Amino acid sequence: MTPLIDAGLVNEANQHSAAHLQADYDHLGSVLARRGIEIDVLTEQARRFAVAVPSWGTGTGGTRFARFPSQGEPRNVFEKLQDCAVIQQLVRCTPRVSPHFPWDRVDDFKALRQHADELGLGFDAVNSNTFQDQPGQPLSYKYGSLSHTDPAVRAQAVAHNLQCMEWGQVLGASALTVWVGDGSNFPGQSHFQRQLERYLESTRAIYEALPDDWAMFLEHKMFEPAFYSTVIQDWGSSVLCAMELGDKARCLVDLGHHAPNVNIEMIVSRLIQFHKLAGFHFNDSKYGDDDLDSGSLHPYQQFLIFNELVDAEQRGQAGFDPAYMLDQSHNVTDPIESLMTSAQEVQRSYVKALLVDREALYAYQDSNDAMMATNTLKAAFNTDVDPILARARVLEGGAADPVAVYRASGYRQQVGKLRPSSGQSGSGIV
Ligand SMILES: [Mn+2]
DSSP, rough: OOOOSSSHHHHHHHHHHHHHHHHHHHHHHHHHHTTTTHHHHHHHHHHHHHOOOEEGSSSSSSSSOOOOOOTTOSSSSSHHHHHHHHHHHSSSSOEEEEEEEEEEESHHHHHHHHHHHHHTTTTTTTTTTOOOOOTSSOOOOTTTTTTTTSHHHHHHHHHHHHHHHHHHHHHOOOOOEEEEOOOETTTTTHHHHHHHHHHHHHHHHHHHOOOOTTTEEEOSSSSSSSEETTTTTSHHHHHHHHOOOHTTTEEETTSSSOOOOOOHHHHHHHHHTTEEEEEEEEESSSSSOOOOOOTSSSHHHHHHHHHHHHHHHHHTTTTTTOOEEOOOOOOOHHHHHHHHHHHEEEEEEEHHHHHHHHHHHHHHTTTTHHHHHHHHHHHHTOOOOOHHHHHHHHHTTOOHHHHHHHHHHHHHHHHHSSOOOOOOSSSSSO
């Protein structure tokens, strides 16, 4: 892989903290040994964990009010991949990038794949975009796309999704994520059933064109841009449509796309049970679809979601193969720092979920011991697994402290000089 951050700098920083890291690791190892857990096994599992980075997350985000661009933002998908490679170089748990079309404008997809190969990166699910109009587009999505009343608009939206799959095949991806902004802003504006029938007719055409080894991820969202109703507004609508379409259609859970206080971990369990969990867009939120950094607000909720995922993994649940992706908007932080930190927070939830004493938990559940059952989860969550995460990164060639090394490298200042602002951003406001 092309060294984007000086490898000497990474080694020097790791060596500087090596003694402390070893002491912390040894201490945690003895704590876990008393619980019958072998720390090195956990470290190996942490090393195998991966979460994809969204290409659109590498630029500074914004809101519908404003966007405040920052220095050295990537101006095209090649530069976005370079930033993703820096993230992967330091955290070593983000080997794939999830692209977004047409925000990622590409003339030569083979060249893009080669660029990614050279950076040591692969591609995760490709995302289509029929929630906004593009320059020169013949028909408008103002009143919807896949569920539009006009068959010509629906055909245009279907064609775009087919095009995304063709591009994704060149890139080596194997899933298409479909999120539509279709909905209505006024009671009575749309006939709920007819609108959903039109959506299903369109998605069926996309589903039938899926390559054999591809999956279709349906992403639901409660509101916005439509503020009265949304076609695929909740996991119920999502799973109904996924069941209508077939085995290769599954439901993608974006943590910010639910009603407040919804029990997301239980939704995850339901989707696992019926083989309909596609994967995740990880982020955090306080009020709605805030796209805050993963684990910045509700780390316990994220842990409880991973508790369900690890439970399924350890039970060997059939068909369980979720795709993990970040989906965040970084409005006030350096996107590289946010994505590195968030990837580690998702990895942290996974490792903590591995600590849950499942046999004890099942026994407490069966004997209706609510207090001890919940304490079993808390015992795992309250364990500081930092030494495991740091050790996993160092063993993989990454940085013990990624943000510190990134800041010391001066990468942002360097790309600030190489990437004068074009006045445009391929990041969008999501
Ligand atoms: Mn999302």
